[in-house]
Amino acid sequence: MEKKITKIGVLTSGGDSPGMNAAIRAVVRTGNYFGLEVYGIYRGYAGLIENDIHRMDNRSVANIIQRGGTILKTARSKEFRTSEGRQIAYNNLKNLGINGLIVIGGDGSFTGADIFSEEFDIPCIGLPGTIDKDIAGTDFTIGFDTAVNTAVEAIDKIRDTMDAHDRLFVVEVMGRDAGYIALHSGIATGAENILIPETKTNIEDIIKNMMEKEKRKKLVNLIVVAEGDDFGGGDAVGKAIKERLPKADVRVCILGHIQRGGSPSCMDRLIASRMGFHAVESLLEGRRNVMVGIMNNKMNYIPLKQALKSKNKIDTNWLKIVKILAS
Numbered sequence: 001m002e003k004k005i006t007k008i009g010v011l012t013s014g015g016d017s018p019g020m021n022a023a024i025r026a027v028v029r030t031g032n033y034f035g036l037e038v039y040g041i042y043r044g045y046a047g048l049i050e051n052d053i054h055r056m057d058n059r060s061v062a063n064i065i066q067r068g069g070t071i072l073k074t075a076r077s078k079e080f081r082t083s084e085g086r087q088i089a090y091n092n093l094k095n096l097g098i099n100g101l102i103v104i105g106g107d108g109s110f111t112g113a114d115i116f117s118e119e120f121d122i123p124c125i126g127l128p129g130t131i132d133k134d135i136a137g138t139d140f141t142i143g144f145d146t147a148v149n150t151a152v153e154a155i156d157k158i159r160d161t162m163d164a165h166d167r168l169f170v171v172e173v174m175g176r177d178a179g180y181i182a183l184h185s186g187i188a189t190g191a192e193n194i195l196i197p198e199t200k201t202n203i204e205d206i207i208k209n210m211m212e213k214e215k216r217k218k219l220v221n222l223i224v225v226a227e228g229d230d231f232g233g234g235d236a237v238g239k240a241i242k243e244r245l246p247k248a249d250v251r252v253c254i255l256g257h258i259q260r261g262g263s264p265s266c267m268d269r270l271i272a273s274r275m276g277f278h279a280v281e282s283l284l285e286g287r288r289n290v291m292v293g294i295m296n297n298k299m300n301y302i303p304l305k306q307a308l309k310s311k312n313k314i315d316t317n318w319l320k321i322v323k324i325l326a327s
């Protein structure tokens, strides 16, 4: 028989994302509503190992729904990758009587949760918190909507100066392994080219295309590049174009971590609140080692392993749309 859940822990792990605070708030308040003791674990798995674990009441999560970052702080823990580290983490939970864990993070955090709950008798629930949106089983991840809107706002500003000077801009957005931010922000800002890690970049094609545009005096061009694009990101693309198109006035802008911060959008606050509530409910209903996602606006539960293995696949048809709309 499943053990009754009485005390739960919540942590944020990996890269932070806007909306993590809204998720923490939802977990804490739902847990308290159901009469559970809720504990916040600081700095992800690192804090779990260092016993940086504190009781949270409803007031401790007041006035955070609108704040970016994570009040629990986050980290990428090397020690948790070792079985010794995980043993210490388990002992700390056991000493406090915590018998359910909610992990808000990306795929690396889920890998940790999955191994941990297989080694020890502790049910873990994952909430997809990453700006990259590269997780299967959910249409959106907590933070993606805010990050992509930050990118769009920044690129719109770049477009003003780009247009004033008749320039070619290469804008690099985040996404080491995933092109969602590039694809969404690129389409929304009318980019001529979008380069993502999921497809091979043919720089010769892009240069040919720019040469053809130069001939017909179309000098204002925007190329949005994901940082993990195989050609080497924004700087490499900008350099190659400058070399081959000496007349073009080329500038490179790397948006960087600005995309990770800021007040979460309504959408991110909403999905984080819904996911947080259902994470606690899941533990109480006896679910274990699943990720709580939202698909077609309905809650969706998939094993953590599946969320890891089958990363969300980019629909490359979207790239066809880019070509047609930017001609």
Ligand code: F6P
Residues within 6 Å of the ligand: 015, 106, 130, 131, 132, 174, 175, 176, 177, 227, 260
């Ligand atoms: O996973 C989120 C993300 O922002 C990626 O898009 C990016 O490549 C990475 O984290 C950056 O990580 P760090 O903040 O450790 O440099």
